Amino acid sequence: MTASDLTGRIVGGKFRLRRCVGVGASGAVYEADQIALGRTVAVKVLRDELTQEPGVAERFHEEALLASRLNHPNTVSVIDYGSTPDGLLYMVMEFLRGRTLTRIVQDASEPLPIDAIVEYVTKVLEGLEEAHEAGVVHADLKADNVMVDSRRGSQQVKVVDFGIARLVSASDASSDSTANQTICGTPEYMAPEVISGKDPTFASDLYAVGCLLFELVTGKTPFVGGGVMEVLSRHLRDRHPSAAELRPDTPEYVVEAIDRALSKDPSQRFGSATDFKDFLRRSAPVQDGGELVLCTGCGVRIARTFRFCPECGQSRPKLAGKFIAPPTEIEELPSKRRKTSTDTDDLEAAGRIKRSTEPDLLDEYDDVAAEFAAEGTSPGVPDAQRVGLLPLPMVGRSVESERLFQFLTATSDENFMQVTGETGSGKARLIIREAQRAATVGALVFLAGPDPSGLKSSLYPIRSMLTTVLDLADGGRDSVAAAIEELGLNERDVPALLDLFGHETELGLLEPHVRRRELLASALRVMSHASQRRQAVLVFLDVDGYDRPSQELLRQLAKNTELESTLRVVASNSKAYAKSWPPRVSELFLDVLPESAIEQLEVHLLAHGSEAMPRLETLNELCGRKPEHIYQLTRYVLEGGVVEAAPSGLSDLIAERIELLPYEAQLLVQAAAVFGSEVWIQDLEVAAAEHFEAAELAEALAVLIARGILEQHGDLVRFDQPLERDVVYDSTPADVRRALHDLAFTALQGTESPELILGHHAEMAGHPHIAGALLERAGDSAIYQLDEPGAADLYQRSLNASRSVLMSEPSESNEARYVATSIKLADSLRVNGETRLARGVVAEARRYAQQAPALTAAIDRAEASLLAMEGWLEPAEECLRRGLAVAIQTGQTELMTELYRDLATLMVRASRSDDAIKELEEAIDMLTWGEGPRGRGGPPTVWMLVYRLAKLHAAGERLKKAAEIAEAGHLRAMEHAPRAAVARIRTFLANVYKELGDPKEAQYRNMAIADLREIGDRRGTAELLKESTRPTMDLGRTGPELIREAERLAAEVAEVDEKRPLAKD
The missing domain is CATH 3.30.200.20 (Phosphorylase Kinase; domain 1)
Incomplete structure (x- = not known):
């Protein structure tokens, strides 16, 4: 190939x-x-x-x-x-865009300057120092494996191809009868001991550096001429030529460094790359610049005597002073441990709209200029020009701005708008600016974004929005109930909201479509009530990155035509996502900036920046007239990049900015990126403790904030742009990333972090034992949160971890975990309609369960579900009967209950109701040891079979028989079943007794109403209440308060289409 x-x-x-x-x-x-x-x-x-x-x-x-x-x-x-x-x-x-050292030597018209050579070699040694400390031997260091790229007026040196040479030599050895004579590396740079057959070592890498230094000074390697064997022989026996004789201007310290590095005896060379590097640094002539201080404007260390940073023009008072993070204008929603205020009467107190308290930049510059004028000096033209450069003005968006502002502040039937555009078009900036304007005229603004961990936690954006709207200190039961009351809602909204915040409730035991209906109704009511006192704006940013249930809930919100006229919802998403919204949602598309706007930006950049700033042609062609790309290019130039060398891609440009960071800042931003788009400082301190003391971390953080990569909000640190986080994360070396995930896992243990986040870090850190269990539980939580697609993804990750454990540690317990997770995954895939994938998962699980009969019954049930979904009822029945035989043999009574219930369902689907009744009767007799439905024996789950049997008799119009059996099931359910199940049986009995004309109807209906009202099933309660208002044989009458309650409950859920669930059941 x-x-x-x-x-x-x-x-x-x-x-x-x-x-x-x-x-x-x-x-x-x-x-x-x-x-x-x-x-x-x-x-x-x-x-x-x-x-x-x-x-x-x-x-x-x-x-x-x-x-x-x-x-x-x-x-x-x-x-x-x-x-x-x-x-x-x-x-x-x-991807490196520079030239190799080989090419640099070849292209040079005259010998390279000694100071440049020393700089190259020193940086190569710094790279080797890192490698050797990590236990990595290069084994083939040469000029071809050193890349040089020009940045900020200096040279960026990169050593490449670590360890690759050993693969080639090992392959050659395996196919050569004289394998012990195969050597590793390039002959011109090969150390004598390696030529003699020893393995490459740190010392042999330093010998190669000596050869490289000799080559850069003289233009050729120490031993040249003849064939390969001749070159190798000369390395072994000859002394290298004198660099000073070949190039008379070679300083003595360089000659000494070459002689020592090229010693035949490894023990006579430099002891380490650090020793070699330090020798060159000590020996090379340097100009004393005095004490160095950190410029918080660009992160470069400069002499304290400098009044302005030569890199970015930052004034002296800021060089060593404490950095104050710029205020945000609209506060994002709280995360797991952040407490926020949402005072609806005071926007500034709310923390969502904050006005800047920083002095105007020009005023600040004038103050500095006055100070220097008093000393008889001037701050200099470049510094005056750069004042006011950032933030860039918003230009070319006047029409879009006005349309959005009118939408946010007008009272009309148009409640929902999507703002679309490509990445970098400035969607979020425009929305936030206009929302801020709306706030100045009295609107309440609430903002939500994707899960900052990047893991699409189920319903995270919805929970976050409700947390802010309700002004919750936390998601605890008491806090939710109190917030509901304060907002003017009633206690019937509490169960669904508790369910949403992850608390176990009776509502959580109802059917998924019921829970979805109630969750949607309560969420809509909370959002609607936010606008009852004055105009409210709900902002949902980057909806493309939301989990599926959140996206579906927002679509249902957008369909709602009964929203308060003072409520405005605006969402940002890509153009590709635009068709996901209902037709009634208006769209505001942000195209690239017009040329007139680019001309304005060019004027601004030249007036406030410097001659190095990009010109009109660059802004048009390189940046594609996209605001975010122009901003990133401006930052790149300010930080030392050269416009002509700037890459064309936005992600590549951000990657270049990260490369321009001081090393310590790079390490810190990598640690932050592992957590997601935001991280608590205390967690970051734990993850970065290996590299930073507290003061060093603060210094590196100040650099990242000054460069606009991170922003700080109290104890929380956030990336300025999600794309910046993604680029940093994906640019981090793979094993470094793994180690950082390990540190993140350590930092988050013992916190309120959910299992999803802990499992993710454990997985990425290479701890499959821990990750498998955590991710499986996270999948269970996703199921509870009605997120079947998310659950399938988590079960798949858990299964991968379990497979890894099983491969390394085969055991019955590990097989059992693998099979159990496989069954969960197959079920989620089936619900999502991915039956082909589900069949593959079941087939693989069956292979591992061959020696564990107790597991095969569960697999048989999973396979039967797949077959039944595809319409293969007879094969499905065979699977269930095979599973029943195993379950009976192994004594798994609860699984037997489930299998018999599934079997009855299959028979009903095949129009064999009588057969289903016989199977259920036999099952109940067997499980209760002959006592039948009215007995008390058998496993706790027998009530399910009894209830199913009663429903089948009712369907066959054997109502008395149905009532008799249901009464027995009711007694069992009260003892063993959750309240939701008891309520369903009571509803069934009320309906049966109504058909029979039995007064017991009212008794059971009232009990069911009380149950469902307490559980939180409003529609179910409403339906029962309406039934109770119809004429019965009961001499009593239903009071008007029940009629009013039925009407209210029906109105609360009328807008929720029960046939449109958030995800597939």
């Missing part, structure tokens, strides 16, 4: 190979797209011949793992690696 054959292929499900940019001894390197982010990466694909050799795949993964531990500005980041289904081995790295 040639390199070009792979162009266009997707590897790892995430990276599309765009073009081949180089072919070497180990394989080909491709420029590729990271599909999710649109970011450019490099993908190295090993040669076909290598992948065919035994053991190469294992060694490749070992070497890739070691390389992915490296996290340093002078080593290439390995962000992913793996193998394709057809056996190709690949490694994904950051």
Whole structure:
């Protein structure tokens, strides 16, 4: 297979190979797209011949793992690696746009300056220092494996291809009869001991650095000429030429460094890369710049004597002072541990609309200028120009702004608007600005966004919005009840809202469609009541990133034509998502900025920035006239980037900004990104404790805030843009990312973090034992939260973890966990309509359950459900009977109950009701040891079979028999069943007795009403209340208060279409 054959292929499900940019001894390197982010990466694909050799795949993964531990500005980041289904081995790295040192030497018209050479080699050694500390030997360091890119006027040096040479040499050895003579590396840089057959070591890497230093100084490697064997022999026996003789201007310390590094005896070389680096730094002439301080404007250390930062123009009073984070204008919703205020009468106290208390930047500059004028000096033109540069003015959006403002403040029947546009079009900024304007004229503004963890927690945006609207200190039972009362709602909304906040309630035991109906009704009532006193604006940002139930609930909200006229809902989402909304939702599309707006921005950038700022052509072509791209480019230039070298992709541009950060700030932002788009400072401190003391962390955090990457809100730190977080996360080396997840897991243990987040971190940290159990429980929670798609995803992740454990530690208990999770996954897939995938899961689970009969019965039931869903009733019945035989043999009485109930359902679907009755009667007799429905023996779940039997008799119009059996089931249910089930049986009995004309109807109906009212099933209560108002044989009468209550309950849920659930049952 040639390199070009792979162009266009997707590897790892995430990276599309765009073009081949180089072919070497180990394989080909491709420029590729990271599909999710649109970011450019490099993908190295090993040669076909290598992948065919035994053991190469294992060694490749070992070497890739070691390389992915490296996290340093002078080593290439390995962000992913793996193998394709057809056996190709690949490694994904950051894409480097510079030249190799080989090319730099070749292109130079004269010898490279010594100070530049020392700088190159020092940075190479810094990269090796990181690698050696991580236990990684390069084994093939050479000029071709050092990339140099120009940034902020200096050179960014990256060492690439760690450990790859050993794969090639090992493969050659395995196919060579003289394997012990196979050596690793490139002859011109190979240490004598490696040539002699020893394994590469840290010392042999330093020998290669000596060869590299010699080459940069003299233009050639120490031993050249002749064939490969001649070069190798000269490394072994000859002393290298004198660098000073070949280049007379070579300083003595450079000659000494070369001589020491090229010692034949490894013990005579530098003791470590650190020693080598320190020797060069101590010896090289430097200009004393005095004490250095950190500029919080750009993160560069500069001399304290400087009055202004030469990098960004920040004035001296800010250089060492405490950074004050800029205020936000609209406060986002609270997370799990953040307490917020939502005073509906005072927006500033509410924390959702905050007016800036910072002095005007120009006034601040004038104060500084006055101080310097008093000293007889001037702050300088560049500094005056940069004042007021950021934030960039919002231009070219006047029509869209006015339309949105009118929508938010007018009283009309139009309640819902979506703002659409491509990534970078400025949707969120426009919405927030106009919502702020609406707040100044009296509107209440509430804002919600996606789950900040990025995990799409079930109903997170809805919970967050309700938390803010209700002004909840927490989601506790008492807080919810008190907030409902204060908002003017009644206690009947409490069960559904408690259910929404994850509390176990009787409502949670009702049918999913009932719970969805009640949840929607209560959520809508809370949101509607928010606007009863004055105009209210609900803002839902980035709806594309919400979980499925939240998206569906918002669609139901958008369909509601009975919303308060003072309620406005605005959502931002992509153009592709626009069709998901009902037709009545108006759309405001944000296109790219018009050319006139770009001209305005150019004037602004040149007036407030500097000559280095991008010009009109760049803003049009490179940035595509997108506001966010222009902002990121402006930041990039301010931070030292060069417009001409700026990448065209938005994600690539953000990645370049991250590269321009000081090393400490890079480490901190990587730690923050692992948590999601926001993190509590105390958690960040734990995760970053290995690298930072408290003061160092504060300093690095100040840099990230000053550069607009992070923003701080009290004890909470957030990424300014979600895309920035995603780029940082995906740019972090793979094993570094794993280690950070491990630290995050440690930080969050013992907190209020849900199992979903803990399980995610455990999984990503490589702890499958812990992750499997946590993710399975998170899947159970997703089911409870009516999120079947989310549950399927979590069960799949749990199953992957369980499979990993089972492969490494085969045991009956691990098999049981694997099979149990498989059954849950298959059931969720079935509910989602993915029956083909579900069948595969069941088939694999069956293979593992062959030696565990107790598990096969549950698998038989899962397979029967799949067959029945597809209409194969006879095969489904066979599965159930096979499972029953096993369950009876193993004494699983509760599973027997479920299997018999399923069997009866199948028979009814096949129009065999009489057979179903016989099966149920036999089952009840067997489970109760012959006592029958009226007995007290048998497992607690027998009431389900008795109730089902009663319903079948009622369907056959054997009403007296049905009532008799249902009474027996009622007695059993009161003892063993949840209240919701008891209420259903009482409703059934009331209906049966009504048909019989029996006065007992009123007794059971009243009991059922009381049950359902307490549980929170408003529609069920309303229906029963209406039934109770109809004439009966009872001499009593229904009071008017019951009629009024029935009408109120019916009105509360009238807008909820019971046939449109949030997700599939």
